Amino acid sequence: SLKMIANAPEEAKMMVRRRMAKDNNCLFHSVGYLAEGRQGSICSELRAAVAEHVAHDPAIDEVLLGTNVQEYCQWIKNEMNWGGETEIYILAKKYNLEIIVVMMAEKSTVLTYGGENRAGRIYILYTGQHYDALVGVKEEDDLPEAETRIFPAGEEKFDELAIKAGDFCYQEELKRKSVQLKKMLKCLGCNAILRDTEEFQKHCNEVEHDDDFMYECDEVEVECQSANEDEMTEKYHIFYNTDSDPLSNYFLCELNVDGQTYKSVEHYIQCVRYAPHVGLVNTIQNAKDAFEVLDIVAQTECGEVSGWDNMKQSVTMKGMRAKFMQNDQAREALLKSGKKDILLVGGGTWNGVQVEGEEIIGRNVVGRALKDLREEVEKR
Structure with missing residues (x-):
């Protein structure tokens, strides 16, 4: 049976983000960490468990999966493919947990997966491209052994802490991803975006265009994300x-x-x-x-x-x-x-x-x- 991890959840004063590896397994890392305290090798186990569930659950059909069951089972076992809503639904059933997905935004919202009479609830943060685990702590720098990973089922009062965490993470992402506007060139023959005239000339020589192409381009402003993460x-x-x-x-x-x-x-x-x-x-x-x-x-x-x-x-x-x-x-x-x-x-x-x-x-x-x-x- 599942147990509350570490400190009693009533003592959790905030939720903080535990970052998961960006290796296409982030959903499985997050759920595995929160439900079992494991990351890494558990991802292949959870993918196999999802496939096994789908193969034997008549309530899950091709409409839900977007493909036939056999193809889906092969697809989800491939660790290059991301998990999403379908997998969250199945993992909630596997662990008998409510899985609360915090949709990170300026005003974050939560989505709840899992029905009534579950053994507990866990929170995961979704940025739109990546999942991370959210845990309860008394102090921001608490070590993993002092965190709460599983909260009581049905206790929506913890949603407020999760939403605050989502809002905070959103603001931090904005700081990190400062948007810059750069002037670049747009090829009027194929709409390709090029950095400068030299690159445009090279593009014209190497790429075949229609016969009526007049070697023309327009100057455009393009949003470019700062390269902080790449620099790191x-x-x-x-x-x-x-x-x-x-x-x-x-x-x-x-x-x-x-x-x-x-x-x-x-x-x-x-x-x-x-x-x-x-x-x-x-x-x-x-x-x-x-x-x-x-x-x-x-x-x-x-x-x-x-x-x-x-x-x-x-x-x-x-x-x-x-x-x-x-x-x-x-x-x-x-x-x-x-x-x-x-x-x-x-x-x-x-x-x-x-x-x-x-x-x-x-x-x-x-x-x-x-x-x-x-x-x-x-x-x-």
Whole structure:
């Protein structure tokens, strides 16, 4: 059965955006993260679950799918294809949840998927092109283990927090996507937009036009989005906390630290954090993945090891060093980041950063540690 994650939802004072990877799986990342605390590999599982549901639900027909059932099932399993309204409807049934989609706008609105008597409700943000998860927090920089991902079913009072989050995200997107007007040339033969006369002349020589084309063009103003995001990817190597990214501490790869074996860096970190509690440590070590570890930690009432705040950075570094020194796949991924600074986006403002407009907010402890480790690996 589904459970409320981390703090009681009544304590959530705001909702914040947890950014999901832009890899055509953003809907599945978002729902998987909110419903199960998982990202990455869960996407293929959810796509398969949607296909299985469609194949056996007589209420879903070709009119709804826009194609026949067999073709749809093949289509949705292809991770290059986006999920949308049909998939949200099916995932709401799979998890027995209300899925509230916040349509990001100047005045955001919400759409509710899922009927009565559901086990809970989750919120996802839709920008028009991309889905991200919305979670409840008491403070904006709360770590994932202190967030609320599943809210009580039917509690529409949380819609207000979600709408405020949508409005805020919209304003931040406006700042980031400052529109510029550029003067360009429009070919009167085929309406192609060219940057300047040199490009127009080249276009005329290379592109075949009608016989009556007189090599004429008009000057037009074109809206161009600022290239902030492109500039970021040129300057930084960006990654997200998914179990499919070798740079993430959630990535499943066996590592040995001080004679003990762990399934991921996150397993190791949390075992050290709760070292005085042997039973809890054993439970963490046996957790199937890092997302299950976070759920275990979120529910525990056990206290942390003395001085944890002062030691967690060195513990994180020790676990990461073990991973990259012992795992070829992780090491190769780290070296592929080249000479760029590394940013963990959406992992909280201690581990990673939040990107608000042109401003990068956060300590990026994991990203900076990765850069240091890359130098160590290169010297080997």
